[in-house]
Amino acid sequence: MNDLNQIRDVSFGKNVKLYHFVNLYGCSIGDDCSIGTFVEVQKNAVVGKRCKISSHSFICEGVTIGDDVFIGHGVTFINDRHPRATANGQLQTEADWQVIPTLVKDGASIGSGATILCGVTIGKGALIGAGAVVTRDVPDYAIVAGNPARIRGQVGDAPAQLSVTEADIGEKEPVPFTDLSFLTHQVQANFQSRLDSILATSQFIQGRTVREFEAAFAQHLEVPQVIGCNSGTSALHLALRVVGVQPGDEVIVPGMTFVATAWAVAYVGAKPIFCDIDLETYTLDPADVERKITPATRAIIPVHLYGQPADLQPLLEIANHYNIPLIEDAAQAHYADYKGKMIGGFGRMACFSFYPGKNLGAAGEAGALVCQFDADAEKARMLRDHGQRQRYVHEEIGYNYRMDEIQAAFLVEKLPHLARWTQQRQLAARRYEELLADLPVVRPITAPDRSHAFHLYVIQSEKRNQLLDYLQQHKITCGLHYPIPLHQQPCFSIYGQDKPGTLPNTEQLARNCLSLPMYPGISPAQQRWVAHVLRAFCEE
Numbered sequence: 130m131n132d133l134n135q136i137r138d139v140s141f142g143k144n145v146k147l148y149h150f151v152n153l154y155g156c157s158i159g160d161d162c163s164i165g166t167f168v169e170v171q172k173n174a175v176v177g178k179r180c181k182i183s184s185h186s187f188i189c190e191g192v193t194i195g196d197d198v199f200i201g202h203g204v205t206f207i208n209d210r211h212p213r214a215t216a217n218g219q220l221q222t223e224a225d226w227q228v229i230p231t232l233v234k235d236g237a238s239i240g241s242g243a244t245i246l247c248g249v250t251i252g253k254g255a256l257i258g259a260g261a262v263v264t265r266d267v268p269d270y271a272i273v274a275g276n277p278a279r280i281r282g283q284v285g286d287a288p289a290q291l292s293v294t295e296a297d298i299g300e301k302e303p304v305p306f307t308d309l310s311f312l313t314h315q316v317q318a319n320f321q322s323r324l325d326s327i328l329a330t331s332q333f334i335q336g337r338t339v340r341e342f343e344a345a346f347a348q349h350l351e352v353p354q355v356i357g358c359n360s361g362t363s364a365l366h367l368a369l370r371v372v373g374v375q376p377g378d379e380v381i382v383p384g385m386t387f388v389a390t391a392w393a394v395a396y397v398g399a400k401p402i403f404c405d406i407d408l409e410t411y412t413l414d415p416a417d418v419e420r421k422i423t424p425a426t427r428a429i430i431p432v433h434l435y436g437q438p439a440d441l442q443p444l445l446e447i448a449n450h451y452n453i454p455l456i457e458d459a460a461q462a463h464y465a466d467y468k469g470k471m472i473g474g475f476g477r478m479a480c481f482s483f484y485p486g487k488n489l490g491a492a493g494e495a496g497a498l499v500c501q502f503d504a505d506a507e508k509a510r511m512l513r514d515h516g517q518r519q520r521y522v523h524e525e526i527g528y529n530y531r532m533d534e535i536q537a538a539f540l541v542e543k544l545p546h547l548a549r550w551t552q553q554r555q556l557a558a559r560r561y562e563e564l565l566a567d568l569p570v571v572r573p574i575t576a577p578d579r580s581h582a583f584h585l586y587v588i589q590s591e592k593r594n595q596l597l598d599y600l601q602q603h604k605i606t607c608g609l610h611y612p613i614p615l616h617q618q619p620c621f622s623i624y625g626q627d628k629p630g631t632l633p634n635t636e637q638l639a640r641n642c643l644s645l646p647m648y649p650g651i652s653p654a655q656q657r658w659v660a661h662v663l664r665a666f667c668e669e
């Protein structure tokens with residue numbers, strides 16, 4: 130301490146280091162903090178343990194700072210949203226001040242020259258760029274920068290500490306299965322300005338933004354044609370109409386997938402032939418596909434399940450050999466690749482879903498059909514729009530499967546982030562891989578010739594139902610994808626493929642699968658907590 134300091138009514142912890150010219154009053158400063166020159170900390174402000182507050186920073190009344198927080202030089206907090214010098218010609222007094230509290234959670238770092246407006250919460254481990262002006266809450270582990278500050282990334286990209294700490298064991302906050310708001314925040318401002326122009330033009334359906342998205346997605350996938358649709362299910366239905374599947378035909382689909390893969394087959398009056406999966410990758414087993422081909426087979430639909438590409442090379446060899454079109458169901462695998470090439474470009478067509486929870490999710494329902502051939506694309510566009518090429522001339526029975534402008538606007542803004550968000554999912558998967566390594570659960574395997582987009586992180590446990598309940602009791606939300614395989618769904622019993630043991634691998638996965646929380650913003654601490662609870666269950 131030093132004579133040049135102004136210190137009144139301050140509660141200091143142990144080993145607090147103060148430099149010259151600080152002005153501290155009525156505040157509390159925790160153990161092992163370091164307070165730089167010309168720092169002011171006002172009354173009722175709270176600074177936790179092991180914080181470093183660099184010179185010239187201003188921590189005003191209403192601010193609470195957690196433990197291990199770094200505050201750079203010249204950081205300014207604000208506590209009254211509408212400060213005035215005078216009211217009715219009178220100088221305002223302290224009583225007129227309306228303090229709105231601000232919270233900086235443990236482990237956050239605030240860069241030099243940042244300004245933090247009142248009423249915000251800066252999440253755990255978040256990183257605020259130098260000079261940022263923070264006007265709204267910052268999620269845990271987000272990186273924000275700019276004026277106004279917007280999310281630019283996630284601190285989880287940095288190497289994580291993987292051992293469970295005492296702090297984790299005290300963790301009681303719920304872990305959600307997914308968190309879409311983390312992604313929405315990152316595009317919100319740009320989306321809002323696009324929304325304004327859509328409202329201004331009032332062109333809501335299949336306008337210029339849909340065309341912009343179709344072109345951007347085609348370029349991203351390096352494919353010739355993308356047709357925006359109102360869902361992934363519609364895209365699958367269009368694909369089967371385009372290749373001319375008829376009532377009485379057969380279409381091969383995996384037994385383990387979301388029901389929509391088989392809906393498309395039923396919609397055209399054909400029969401789904403359910404094939405088994407490979408138990409390593411959970412995708413369509415080429416050997417079972419070959420066994421089930423008949424003269425009535427008109428299409429094969431492999432699904433890139435959970436984000437892992439199906440084994441496309443042998444499947445394409447079978448499809449080419451029998452001259453049967455292959456249609457990729459890529460609803461769960463945006464940005465995954467097979468032998469170095471992005472999925473979506475392998476089959477004659479591919480279908481994507483942009484359901485909000487998908488890796489590239491819309492702000493409602495949306496999907497897309499990818500076509501390799503212009504003639505297929507033309508037909509799909511016609512069927513998508515009531516079977517018309519020319520207004521009110523309906524050549525074939527068509528559908529209202531058009532994409533709307535608002536969905537396209539959201540997707541255009543999200544697409545540039547997809548690579549980074551996929552990397553964040555892959556990083557989270559690697560963390561689970563290490564955290565769960567010695568537990569008696571089966572972890573997902575990524576085949577060496579593929580990259581996995583980790584739409585879902587699915588483990589297997591023979592005590593799946595008890596484990597699901599146990600995790601739920603600890604406020605960790607998990608999912609089941611999918612508990613009843615398609616060949617045993619009541620609606621498909623008419624096809625007579627439902628006898629137990631028909632698809633042994635599929636049935637085993639349905640019994641044992643458990644999807645753990647997985648999304649780009651999941652933090653290392655949340656994952657450590659999930660692993661800790663899983664371990665406790667296994668040791669019980």
Ligand SMILES: Cc1ncc(COP(=O)(O)O)c(C=O)c1O
Pocket residue numbers: 360361362363386387389390432458460461481482483484495496
């Ligand atoms: C594998 C699979 N296929 C198809 C679909 C259907 O997509 P949508 O929900 O956009 O109709 C989904 C997702 O819901 C899916 O997961």
